[in-house]
Amino acid sequence: MSAEVDVATAGGAAPPERPDIVCEDLVRVFSTEGVEVQALQGLNLHVAAGDLVAVVGASGSGKSTLLTILSGLDRPTAGSAVVAGVDLLTMTNAQRTAYQRDVVGFVWQQTGRNLLPYLTAAENVALPLVVARRTRGTRARAARVAELLELMGVAEVHDRLPREMSGGQQQRVAIAAAVANSPRVLLADEPTGELDEETSAAVFEAIRHVNREVGVTTLIVTHDPAVAEHVRRTVQIRDGRTSTEVLRRSTVDEHGREHLVAEEFAVLDKVGRLQxxxxxxxxxxxxxxxxxxxxxxxxxxxxxxxxxx
Ligand SMILES: Nc1ncnc2c1ncn2[C@@H]1O[C@H](COP(=O)(O)OP(=O)(O)OP(=O)(O)O)[C@@H](O)[C@H]1O
Structure with a gap:
């Protein structure tokens, strides 16, 4: 793997369509007992429609804060965050509910946070469809649920409760539930954090599969270097800002062998700062x-x- 460093203007050349995620100069300040913590300090991030991006960074660098804002659970202090055309700073509570129901799907690290323990896999996946009242009719809903479980390779757990599934199966059912309403964006916070290496690989492959097959724009926060190495774009956050990006592409040498080439870029912000x-x-x-x-x-x-x- 070769690595060279270059400086790229954040976002690069003008994308053909508006990116699904646009964060500009995003700031989040937490004040606890008179002490201010700047979790995000002017973060810039563009994610193109349909892309799969890993966000990495040391503990405390601001990854979860970013994801919580993008999921509509928290508001930024300043800057702008627009997801699929929805302005997260100005949306009303009613818009927030619609945003979380229709625009974004999320998968959290804790398997127990993703699924309701007293519902089967099929019922968990059907729940967002029932709430959104989009897929009408029991039969149409059942067909959609079966299709999603099949897509995630967990058709066999259809009638099982979460406690009757492995951690990896639970996360794959959680992904199925997260994309049930065909959201534009899928957000995943350390979705493989509680799993062993082999199971992590299977869950990550499921995320890649859903990204490819459904075309959902996917942002995944991870500590797992194995995950970060398998995506085309990895964004590194340092001190609440995007600092570097690694872009990977495959090339074929003169003997017809395929190689993965990784290039590291420093992110240059609008006022010319780079780390x-x-x-x-x-x-x-x-x-x-x-x-x-x-x-x-x-x-x-x-x-x-x-x-x-
Ligand atoms: N609700 C909060 N109140 C006060 N400070 C907070 C709050 N949430 C996060 N912080 C602080 O903001 C900073 C960024 O935290 P964040 O959880 O986003 O980091 P992270 O990169 O996700 O870390 P980790 O990898 O350990 O989960 C940290 O200094 C953290 O202590």
Whole structure:
């Protein structure tokens, strides 16, 4: 795997259609007992319709805060967040209910938070359809439920209660329930966090499958490097901002062998700020101040040290 670093304007060239997720200068400040915590400090993120993006970052970097805002459960302090054309800062409570019912689906880390324990898999998947009153008729609903369980590879648990399923099966049923109403966006917060390696891989494959088959725009927060390595785009959050992105594409060499090439990009915001990757800062012991040079087609960064000092 080769890795090179480049600087890309956030979002790159103008997308053909409006991205499904657009966060600009997103700020979330929590105040507890007079102490302010800036969980998000001007975060910028665009996710194109149909894309599958992993969000990674150290504990406390703001990943869950971002997801909670995007799911409509929390409001940002400032900035803008627009999902599938819905402005999350200005929406009313009624719009919020419709947003959570029709526009976004979510899967949480805790398997117990995703499914009602006293309903079977089929009843859990049918519930959003009943609430939204979209799929009319018992037979049409049953067919949709069966189709979704089949799509997620868990048709065999149709009549089982969550406690009668494995953790991986529960998460796959949860994905089926999350996409039952054909939301534009699927949000998943550490959906494989409570699972072993093999089960995680199966659940992640189910997410990829649903993203491909249904075309739902998918944002997945994860600590799991194995997950992050299998998506085309990984966004790194540092200190409440998007700092770097890794884009992966496959290339075929002269012998016809397929290779995955990963390129790391620093994210440049609207006012020209970027965060240098940790590895670069450490390798050159960059501190406090750096020298910049504008070349014909790139910008150079040097440590602020006199030669031989
Ligand atoms: N409700 C809250 N009240 C006060 N501070 C909060 C609240 N929620 C989050 N924070 C703080 O905001 C910062 C970002 O938290 P967040 O949970 O978004 O991070 P995270 O990247 O998801 O971390 P983890 O990977 O550990 O879940 C942390 O410093 C956290 O303590």
């Amino acid at each position: 240098l990757p940790h590895g670069f800062v450490e390798a050159l012991d960059l501190r406090d101040r750096v020298r910049l040079g504008l070349e014909e087609d790139h910008v150079s960064v040097w440590p602020d040290r006199e030669e031989g000092r």
